[in-house]
Amino acid sequence: MRAFTQHQGLVAPMDRSNVDTDMIIPKQFLKSIKRTGFGPNLFDELRYLDEGKPDQDSSQRPLNPDFVLNQPRYEGASVLLARSNFGCGSSREHAPWALDDYGFRVIIAPSFADIFYNNCFKNGLLPIVLEEKVVDQLFQETEETEGYQLAIDLEAQTVTTPSGESFSFDVDSFRRHCLLNGLDDIGVTLEDAELIKSYEEQRRQTAPWLFNAGQ
Amino acid sequence: MAGKTLYDKLWDDHLVKQREDGSALIYIDRHLLHEVTSPQAFEGLRLAGRKPWRIDANLATPDHNVPTTDREKGIEGIVDPVSRIQVETLGKNCDEFGILEFKIKDKRQGIVHVIGPEQGATLPGMTIVCGDSHTSTHGAFGCLAHGIGTSEVEHVLATQCLVQQKMKNMLVKVNGQLGKGVTGKDVVLAIIGKIGTAGGTGHAIEFGGEAIQNLSMEGRMTICNMAIEAGARVGMVAVDGTTIDYVKDRPFSPRGETWDAAVKYWRTLHSDLDAEFDKVVELEGSEILPQVSWGTSPEMVADVTGNVPDPAKEDDPIKREGIERALKYMGLRPNQAITDIQLDRVFIGSCTNSRIEDLREAAVVVKGRKVADSLKQAMVVPGSGLVKAQAEAEGLDKIFLEAGLEWRDPGCSMCLAMNADKLGQGEHCASTSNRNFEGRQGFGGRTHLVSPTMAAAAAIHGHFVDVSELLN
Numbered sequence: 001m002r003a004f005t006q007h008q009g010l011v012a013p014m015d016r017s018n019v020d021t022d023m024i025i026p027k028q029f030l031k032s033i034k035r036t037g038f039g040p041n042l043f044d045e046l047r048y049l050d051e052g053k054p055d056q057d058s059s060q061r062p063l064n065p066d067f068v069l070n071q072p073r074y075e076g077a078s079v080l081l082a083r084s085n086f087g088c089g090s091s092r093e094h095a096p097w098a099l100d101d102y103g104f105r106v107i108i109a110p111s112f113a114d115i116f117y118n119n120c121f122k123n124g125l126l127p128i129v130l131e132e133k134v135v136d137q138l139f140q141e142t143e144e145t146e147g148y149q150l151a152i153d154l155e156a157q158t159v160t161t162p163s164g165e166s167f168s169f170d171v172d173s174f175r176r177h178c179l180l181n182g183l184d185d186i187g188v189t190l191e192d193a194e195l196i197k198s199y200e201e202q203r204r205q206t207a208p209w210l211f212n213a214g215q
Numbered sequence: 216m217a218g219k220t221l222y223d224k225l226w227d228d229h230l231v232k233q234r235e236d237g238s239a240l241i242y243i244d245r246h247l248l249h250e251v252t253s254p255q256a257f258e259g260l261r262l263a264g265r266k267p268w269r270i271d272a273n274l275a276t277p278d279h280n281v282p283t284t285d286r287e288k289g290i291e292g293i294v295d296p297v298s299r300i301q302v303e304t305l306g307k308n309c310d311e312f313g314i315l316e317f318k319i320k321d322k323r324q325g326i327v328h329v330i331g332p333e334q335g336a337t338l339p340g341m342t343i344v345c346g347d348s349h350t351s352t353h354g355a356f357g358c359l360a361h362g363i364g365t366s367e368v369e370h371v372l373a374t375q376c377l378v379q380q381k382m383k384n385m386l387v388k389v390n391g392q393l394g395k396g397v398t399g400k401d402v403v404l405a406i407i408g409k410i411g412t413a414g415g416t417g418h419a420i421e422f423g424g425e426a427i428q429n430l431s432m433e434g435r436m437t438i439c440n441m442a443i444e445a446g447a448r449v450g451m452v453a454v455d456g457t458t459i460d461y462v463k464d465r466p467f468s469p470r471g472e473t474w475d476a477a478v479k480y481w482r483t484l485h486s487d488l489d490a491e492f493d494k495v496v497e498l499e500g501s502e503i504l505p506q507v508s509w510g511t512s513p514e515m516v517a518d519v520t521g522n523v524p525d526p527a528k529e530d531d532p533i534k535r536e537g538i539e540r541a542l543k544y545m546g547l548r549p550n551q552a553i554t555d556i557q558l559d560r561v562f563i564g565s566c567t568n569s570r571i572e573d574l575r576e577a578a579v580v581v582k583g584r585k586v587a588d589s590l591k592q593a594m595v596v597p598g599s600g601l602v603k604a605q606a607e608a609e610g611l612d613k614i615f616l617e618a619g620l621e622w623r624d625p626g627c628s629m630c631l632a633m634n635a636d637k638l639g640q641g642e643h644c645a646s647t648s649n650r651n652f653e654g655r656q657g658f659g660g661r662t663h664l665v666s667p668t669m670a671a672a673a674a675i676h677g678h679f680v681d682v683s684e685l686l687n
Contacts, residue, residue, distance in 0.1 A: 022652040027633050031297040033254035051658040085413040091348040093364035114448050122366035174238035189374045199231045209469035209477040210244045
């Protein structure tokens with residue numbers, strides 16, 4: 001996995017709450033058996049005026065001029081500023097894959113849905129929870145200031161504005177450790193293979209019905 | 216010290232290692248796989264040269280992409296070549312790694328969350344995961360069950376474990392009795408309406424109280440299925456006689472002495488009387504009416520006797536904007552009566568409501584009646600091949616067909632429209648599925664979440680009606 005230590009980038013504001021993963025990447029694009037190539041279909045139904053289809057050249061499609069990411073001032077954004085309960089709904093990891101493929105590295109919101117939050121860390125994408133009033137302030141500053149950038153430091157657990165104002169955020173230490181070092185967490189788990197085997201052996205004795213094959 | 220909740224017990228029994236940093240390794244007893252969220256995980260295994268840790272813990276079936284017609288053609292019947300590749304890929308992966316798969320022509324094929332319980336592959340006290348957020352369904356059996364992403368699918372395949380942080384405990388108690396025509400679906404929609412789509416975030420929800428205890432396993436599965444729509448990855452119901460009766464004599468269920476030992480353990484799977492919850496919400500069962508969603512989030516629900524909300528009456532500007540946006544997308548007027556919503560299609564199916572009891576309840580309503588002429592389509596999609604066979608043995612298929620509903624083959628179908636079953640732009644659908652997000656059932660489609668009885672009644676009338684009146 002790609003490591004995440006520090007990042008500074010242009011901020012794009014997604015000003016609606018309860019953005020679901022169907023909205024982030026609609027189902028017709030989940031038919032791919034790859035992990036890459038989802039970026040052109042990120043927010044597909046909001047971003048284009050026509051109905052998106054898999055294997056289509058999205059550069060030829062009519063853009064929705066009202067959609068925030070289509071505004072020239074947000075071109076190249078890598079920090080997504082969002083509202084509460086971002087990433088709710090389906091567990092599809094295609095959602096963080098699409099955000100990543102588009103070029104986002106950080107998502108800031110007052111709250112995230114659990115599965116989406118977890119999926120981000122598996123893909124080198126950092127979801128940051130900040131207080132609602134701080135997020136409100138960042139929305140205001142982003143909209144007022146063209147070219148508004150934020151600097152994120154995972155080691156220090158801070159988000160810093162262009163004026164030097166800094167906000168700290170929480171992240172649990174295992175996820176932080178894996179992300180900082182770009183660790184493959186399957187490899188980390190397999191260091192405990194003996195422990196897993198002995199747990200399994202004990203369960204085979206005490207709860208043999210868990211190991212039934214179908215009849 | 217306070218007693219343990221059901222969640223605490225399931226967690227403790229599956230804890231392989233508590234790490235110093237607060238994370239934990241949790242052992243997974245059952246892993247369900249389908250074609251959409253597994254190909255990248257199998258590819259990851261291959262690239263790393265890893266093998267599945269415990270092959271017999273896995274059970275797979277294609278469900279999201281399968282057509283609901285022409286099934287005798289098998290994979291060749293999948294017209295969309297991209298969908299076909301995904302279903303073929305699942306087959307190849309399962310064959311390569313020796314994983315049991317109910318393939319497209321197998322009569323046991325169906326929606327993963329229907330076939331697990333049906334086969335007894337879902338047993339009380341298990342940890343169950345699947346790359347699908349509606350895995351919470353299996354919590355109805357007193358399981359710790361939740362959806363995972365594809366990276367975690369790979370992690371479970373490779374290690375039989377997941378790295379987890381313990382969630383908080385939440386109790387949602389539904390007291391008393393439910394009224395006539397009020398189902399598990401109405402209960403869970405009412406709960407989501409009350410606590411919101413983030414009401415359970417970070418929590419494992421246990422559903423309890425008399426109204427829940429009186430429900431069948433099908434009703435409990437419907438409720439746990441939609442825990443995720445309340446923000447909780449996990450929904451659970453304590454084990455009781457209803458649970459144990461359901462799992463007896465299923466293909467994967469234990470027999471003989473092992474059965475007796477299992478039952479003894481399963482009887483302990485409830486929260487202790489002195490257990491403490493971080494959050495408790497109570498509802499009165501008698502106050503819950505049949506529910507209809509009017510908006511684009513599962514929390515946007517109303518009683519069937521009620522009205523679409525008026526954004527002008529909402530003080531919170533973010534909520535007001537949310538209502539305005541939803542009404543625009545849904546093509547509804549403020550204050551419009553729910554019973555005035557005209558429908559184009561009706562869909563009875565999905566992992567929420569496609570089990571035998573759901574189909575029986577819908578059949579009672581449509582028996583001897585005809586689908587309204589104004590509808591373009593009303594379809595029934597059973598949750599599995601075995602549900603279909605059972606329904607046909609009971610003559611339900613004939614009741615549906617005579618009333619003018621289509622009787623299809625099993626799969627996820629129009630719940631998420633990955634196959635050919637979808638809504639056209641602007642069409643209103645009474646749907647027994649779980650999500651009414653924009654575009655969920657088709658580009659520009661408008662979903663109204665309801666119970667199977669409410670969907671059946673809507674099919675007859677062409678608009679929503681209060682099914683509790685109809686049943687009187």
